[in-house]
Amino acid sequence: MIGIIDYNLGNIKSVLNACERVGIEAKLNKNIDDVDAIILPGVGSFSTAMRNLGELADKIKNFDKPILGICLGMQILFEKGYEDEEYFGLGLLKGEVKKIPTNKKLPHMGWNTLSKTQKDVYFVHSYMADFNEETIEYTEYGGVKIPAIVGHGNILGYQFHPEKSGKVGEEILKRWAKCI
Amino acid sequence: MLKKRIIPCLDIMDGKVVKGVNFENLTIVGDPVEIAKRYEQQCADEVVFLDITATHENRATIYDLVERAARELSIALTIGGGVRTLEDFRKILACGADKVSINSSAVATPELIQEASREFGSQCVVVAIDSKDFEVYVHGGRKPTGLNVVDWAKKCEILGAGEILLTSMNCDGTQNGYDIAQTKAVCDSVNIPVIASGGCGKIADIIEVFEKTDCDATLVASLFHYGKATVNDVKLQMERNNIPCRILKE
Numbered sequence: 001m002i003g004i005i006d007y008n009l010g011n012i013k014s015v016l017n018a019c020e021r022v023g024i025e026a027k028l029n030k031n032i033d034d035v036d037a038i039i040l041p042g043v044g045s046f047s048t049a050m051r052n053l054g055e056l057a058d059k060i061k062n063f064d065k066p067i068l069g070i071c072l073g074m075q076i077l078f079e080k081g082y083e084d085e086e087y088f089g090l091g092l093l094k095g096e097v098k099k100i101p102t103n104k105k106l107p108h109m110g111w112n113t114l115s116k117t118q119k120d121v122y123f124v125h126s127y128m129a130d131f132n133e134e135t136i137e138y139t140e141y142g143g144v145k146i147p148a149i150v151g152h153g154n155i156l157g158y159q160f161h162p163e164k165s166g167k168v169g170e171e172i173l174k175r176w177a178k179c180i
Numbered sequence: 181m182l183k184k185r186i187i188p189c190l191d192i193m194d195g196k197v198v199k200g201v202n203f204e205n206l207t208i209v210g211d212p213v214e215i216a217k218r219y220e221q222q223c224a225d226e227v228v229f230l231d232i233t234a235t236h237e238n239r240a241t242i243y244d245l246v247e248r249a250a251r252e253l254s255i256a257l258t259i260g261g262g263v264r265t266l267e268d269f270r271k272i273l274a275c276g277a278d279k280v281s282i283n284s285s286a287v288a289t290p291e292l293i294q295e296a297s298r299e300f301g302s303q304c305v306v307v308a309i310d311s312k313d314f315e316v317y318v319h320g321g322r323k324p325t326g327l328n329v330v331d332w333a334k335k336c337e338i339l340g341a342g343e344i345l346l347t348s349m350n351c352d353g354t355q356n357g358y359d360i361a362q363t364k365a366v367c368d369s370v371n372i373p374v375i376a377s378g379g380c381g382k383i384a385d386i387i388e389v390f391e392k393t394d395c396d397a398t399l400v401a402s403l404f405h406y407g408k409a410t411v412n413d414v415k416l417q418m419e420r421n422n423i424p425c426r427i428l429k430e
Contacts (some may be wrong), residue, residue, distance in 0.1 A: 011304075013276045017251045044301045107342055109304050109373050111183040111225055115360045120183060120426045122225075122256060124278075124303040124342075141182055158291065163254045164278065166220065 002026040002177065003035035005060075005073075007052040009042040015070060018163035022170045024177040032059055037066040037180045046081030046097060046127070048075075050089065061090055066154050066180050069112030071125060073156030074150065078129050092155050095130035102142030111158075112139040114148055119168045121148070121160040128159065183398035183426045184390050186226035186414055187254075187375060188404050190215060191229050192261075193239040199405055209405065211326050213249045219404065221331060222411035223428045227253065228281070228345075231261030243275050250276025256345075260308055269296050273304060281345055284318035287325055291337055297340030301371035305343075306375075307336040311362055312349035321349050329362060337370045344370060345399065347377040355381025355402065358389035367394040372381050375399050383409055383417045390423045 004015050006028040019026040032038055038060070042049050043097040049072050052056065058103055060067065067078045076089045080155065089097070100108060106126040114137045123139065129147045131138065137149040139160075150157045162169035181377050188195045190212050197215055198206040209215075215225045229249070231242045239262060249257055257368050260281030269280050286293055297305045309329060310317045316327040333344050335383050346366050350357030356379055363376045376389045377399035403409050420424040 011276065013274070013277060014250060017276060020251070021254065029419055080275060103301065103371075105371050106397070107373070108182065109204060109303065109343065110185050120383065124256075126302075142194055161256075164254065166254045170254060 001035050002031035002037045002039060002180070003032055004041060005032070005053075005056070006041045007042070007049065007056065009044045009049060009052060009072070011043055012041040014161075014163045015039055015041040017169060018173055019177075020173050024173065026133065029050055032056065032063055035065075037068070037177075038063065040076065041071040042063055042070070042072035042076075043124070044072055044087070046083040047085050047087040049076050050081075050087055057090060061092065063116065063119055066153065066176075067092070067156070069155075069165055070163070071159060071161055073129060075129060077150070077155060077157050079125070083127050090152075093129070093134045093150060093152070093157065095132050097127050097129050098145065100142065100144055101127050102124060102144050104142030106129060108141045109144070111165075112141060112148075114139060121139040121162065121165040121169060121172070123148075125158045125159060129157075181424045182213070182250065183424045184395075185257075185274075185375075185387070186218040186223075186425070187226045187228055187291065187399050187403055188216070188224050188411065189228040189230055189401045191378070191401070192229050192242065193233050194428075197405075198232070199402075203222050205274060211262070212245060213252050214359065216249060216253055216257075219411055220253055223415055224411045225397070225426060226256040226257060226258065228258045228260065230281075232408045237402075242340055243271060246272060246275035247276050256351070258306055264292075264319065266292065266295055268297060269304075273300055276390050279304045279306050281308045281342070283308040283310065286336065287316065287318050287327065290335065290338070293336055293339040294313050297342065302340045302342035305341050306345050307333075307341040307343075308345040308347065309333060309336075309366075309418060310347045314362060314365070317349060321352075330365050333366045333370050337372050341372060343373045343375065345375045345377060348379060351379025354379055357381065357385040359376060360389065360392050363395055364393040383414050385416055387417060387421050387423065390418070391421070
């Protein structure tokens with residue numbers, strides 16, 4: 001069973017809906033006991049997300065099973081964020097989350113291409129993680145290489161929304177769930 | 181490369197999709213979720229439901245509908261129509277919508293834009309603007325506000341809107357093409373995504389607005405609803421004209 005962490009952020013139900021559509025067993029959870037893997041969903045701001053996690057943050061840091069962060073849930077896997085205010089993240093991945101350094105329109109909103117697989121997936125965000133050794137695939141916007149899939153070991157993060165990326169996104173979710 | 185989006189818009193009354201000209205002679209054409217699913221399969225990039233239900237008692241039907249649509253759809257869903265308060269935002273988002281669009285209520289209480297974007301993130305706050313000859317109108321286009329469309333769009337951006345949905349009343353319903361002048365003026369003065377709306381009668385109109393303005397998406401209604409073209413027909417034509425778009429690949 002996969003626990004989708006319910007930490008009072010917008011639209012976490014859409015991740016549950018996507019899991020149900022593709023037959024992944026998942027439930028919304030306020031805790032991480034008794035689950036085989038967790039998904040950190042989330043839209044909103046970095047500091048709000050960390051505040052809402054509260055004591056759960058330490059438990060997640062010590063969780064040794066698969067963790068998948070989506071969008072803001074991916075961003076808080078990193079060490080620090082600078083949205084609204086400087087705030088500490090979970091620190092499971094190396095790097096920080098800053099505003100996308102472009103003069104193009106923000107949010108970076110819509111379908112964009114993944115560097116390796118060349119698939120189009122749906123993005124909505126104005127902040128991004130550092131492009132570094134945690135980056136597995138990236139996408140390009142406004143002259144910036146934006147990490148799109150990040151992680152190592154049991155930690156994985158998607159900057160895009162697989163639950164809003166049609167069939168491609170559902171396949172991506174299924175593939176992750178199979179590895180659990 | 182970021183793709184230009186094609187967004188079918190469904191007018192909803194009492195939970196059903198309706199068609200009509202200028203809100204008159206409305207006929208029911210079907211179930212919103214089924215129709216939205218069909219557009220999704222044709223490669224629609226997002227879907228908008230515009231609730232035009234007149235009576236307050238029937239407003240609850242939209243919540244059931246959003247829940248059902250959010251379960252079925254794997255693309256982003258925007259809900260607009262009759263949203264007045266932060267609580268309305270909360271309810272609609274809790275039902276599984278990804279974005280909420282506000283129009284008259286944003287003009288009446290601009291703080292709503294700010295409060296909603298702080299509370300739920302600017303990505304879910306779409307400000308819909310109805311404009312005629314560069315003047316903003318509210319209440320379904322019946323009431324002029326004296327606001328200049330470019331000034332208002334800029335203010336929306338400052339207040340935290342994530343996207344502007346710009347409908348030209350000069351063009352809406354004419355099927356003679358999008359309003360290039362107003363769309364360009366707004367696109368050139370804000371730094372958030374703009375969806376062009378109103379006037380689409382043929383695929384060439386969509387190509388034109390993408391080529392002549394910096395808009396990020398187009399809202400399309402009758403072209404699809406009357407079966408004159410599928411979303412994929414539009415995408416193929418966009419590809420031929422070198423407009424970046426998402427194409428179905430099997």
